[in-house]
Amino acid sequence: MPELPEVEVIRQGLRPKLRGKSLQTVDYRCAKLRYPIPTYLEEQLSGLSCQGIKRRGKYLLFNFENKQLAWHLGMTGQFRLVPPQTPFAKHEHIGLNFSDNISLRYKDTRRFGYLDIIKEPINTHPWFKKMGVEPLSDDFNTDSFYAQCQKRRVAIKTLIMDANTVVGIGNIYAAESLFRAGIHPAAACASISKQRIGRWVDISKAVLEEAISVGGSSISDFIHVDGKQGYFSHQFKVYGRHQQPCYTCQQPIQKITQTGRSTFFCASCQS
DNA sequence: AGGAAAACCTGCGTGC
DNA sequence: TGCACGCAGGTTTTCC
DSSP states (O other), rough: OOHHHHHHHHHHHHHHHHHHHHEEEEEEEESSOOOOOOOTTHHOOOOOOOEEEETTTTTEEEETTTTTEEEEEEEEEEEEOOOOOOOTTTTTEEEETTTTTTEEEEEESSSSOOOEEEEEEEGGTTTTTTOBBBBTSSSSSSSHHHHHHHHOBHHHHHHHTTTTBBOOOHHHHHHHHHHTTTTTTSSSSGGSHHHHHHHHHHHHHHHHHHHTTOOOOTTTOOOOTTSSOOOOGGSSSTTTBBTTTTTOOOOEEEEEEEEEEEEEEETOOOO
């Protein structure tokens, strides 16, 4: 489901409600998501307080004193906060019960999500070791990304979705940022001028920030912790608009497949 | 190097 | 009504 903006919106929704609360018990309704769900959550975390929630790429990192609970939401992961006695909904797989009668419930229809407790520094863990730069950080800039482009022979859309290069940009924001930058998704990344790469870097940051500010993109089942929707889907220019007229030039939006994923673009506005 | 395909899983829309 | 098929915000693995 969620790309960087959606995960960030979830983080911002959860953080004020969980900060300072201590974990008490854990309810399981399922043994396995993408990987087996750790059975030692309660044993290792009970009595510890959640001191904050960070995000790295599309992962949420719940900070429990000397341990981090890393959680990836896959395609359809959602959180909500309810009283612990609330019955489990369909596809609600885990409940983390905190002090003050708060239960963090995780629902994941397709069960592509995964989680684990990480005790070592995050950068040494296999999930994070090879991760690329955060797109909203100053380390992601024209010089650094142009250098990455020159080293690779893949299409630009493939590169910007490569989490070992830059994290958090998935299928929606790849398509939307390339359209806004006027760059064809199948262009060889090394063939694009530094000026155009720089334009895309600036636009990608602006698109991600705008999406966060309007609560992310609610397509199909993305919702906030409080059940509200995000509105960035109303700003889509190309994603999901196959055969509909481009808002700029009226030509039909094209759909192709790149590395197994659908790509939407305007053939006349993007080159 | 990198691409294609399959794997993990459920639900929904479409077409016959 | 039912069934087959394709498709969906992600990531990993395996095989050319």
